[in-house]
Amino acid sequence: MRKTRINLICRVLHLHRANTAHPPTFIFHTADNPVVPMQLSLRYADACRQAGISVELHVYERGVHGVGLAIGNPSLCGWTRVLLDGLKPWAS
DSSP states (O other), rough: OHHHHHHHHHHHTTGOOOOTOOEEEEEETTEEEOOSSSHHHHHHHHEEEEEEEEOEEESSOOOTTOOOOOOOTTTTTHHHHHHHHHHGOOOO
C-alpha cells in the first residue's frame, strides 16, 4: 500500500521530469515525516542528479511535517544555516 502511494505521488508531482532547466536544488526532509514519505525526496534528488542538476539533500531523523524554520527545535534549526551556506556560491 505504502509503495503504491509513493508511486502515485511521484507521478502526480512529475518527479521523474527533472531536467537541466531546473535550478540548483536544496532538499530538507525529516525521516519520520508522517505526511510525505522520505522516499519522495530521495527519488527527486536522484532524478536531479541524473539530469545533471546540482542537488543537496539533508535528511534529519525526527521532525513533524511543515517544521518551517524549526525555531526552538535544536536538532532541526540548523537547516537554515546549511541552506544559507549552500547559497553563498550563487549570491555573487
